[in-house]
Structures are given as C-alpha cells and as structure tokens.
Amino acid sequence: MRRVDRFDEYMKTKGLNDNQVTKQIGLSIGTLGKSRKEGRDLSDKVIEKILNFYIDLDKVWLLTGEGEMLKSSNHTIINSPIGDNSTQIAGSNVTENTSLNKALDELSEMRKLLAEAIRNNKEQADRFFSIIEKIQTP
Secondary structure, rough: OHHHHHHHHHHHOOOOOOOHHHHHHOOOHHHHHHHHHOOOOHHHHHHHHHHHHHEOOOOHHHHHHHOOEEOOOOOOOOOOOOEEEEEEOOOOEEOOOOHHHHHHHHHHHHHHHHHHHHHHHHHHHHHHHHHHHHHHHH
C-alpha cells in the first residue's frame, strides 16, 4: 500500500475530501488525484505538509503502514452516539473539524478577495501616476 493510499484511509476516517485537504495544507490543485491516477506516491514535501497540519496522524503509519493510524493519546476518546459532530474527551465535548474547515474555507476566500483588491488598487495607482506624468511633461 502506498502513502497516498494510507492518507486516503485517514481522509475517509476523518471525513475529509481532496478539496478540503488541498486548501488546508496549501497543495496545488489536483496533487492528490494525480498521485492516485498516475500511480505516483506523495512526495516528501507533501507528506511533510500533511504531517504538520494533521497532528493526530502517525508519521510511522503514514510512511510505512506499521503501527496505528492515529497517534496514541492519554485521553480516552468516545464517539458521541447522538451523531452531533462532537467527540467526548475526558469528559469534555470537542467540536470536530467541521467548524474549523468552514472557517479555513472562509479565510481562504477572504484572502483571494483581498489579493484581488490589492491588485486593483495597484493598477489604479499606476494609472494615476501615468496621468500625473503626462500632466507634468510639457
């Protein structure tokens, strides 16, 4: 089993899709899909990004398939039987990645809009400078 296959298993366990992962860790669009389709494994750079973002994913398991998928924890984790997107850890409720993913998606969109606004402002400033130069030139 390749690293990409093991990461697919992790994604399935966590309810993640390619689009979410691509945005969250800053991959080029299509990186995961191309890796699967072309029979290539994930590069070391991609693996590093994955492990830096998904801190519960066990490095040894991802690289070799040995051991457990998720890092062991001193806390007992019990999935909520109600299905309310929460997990109980040592008596406290922790909202799963749903809210975090939504916030990251919103931040990504805001970042794109800000970059576009900056680009437009720069173009407008360049036009103003051009007009000023024409006025000053006899």
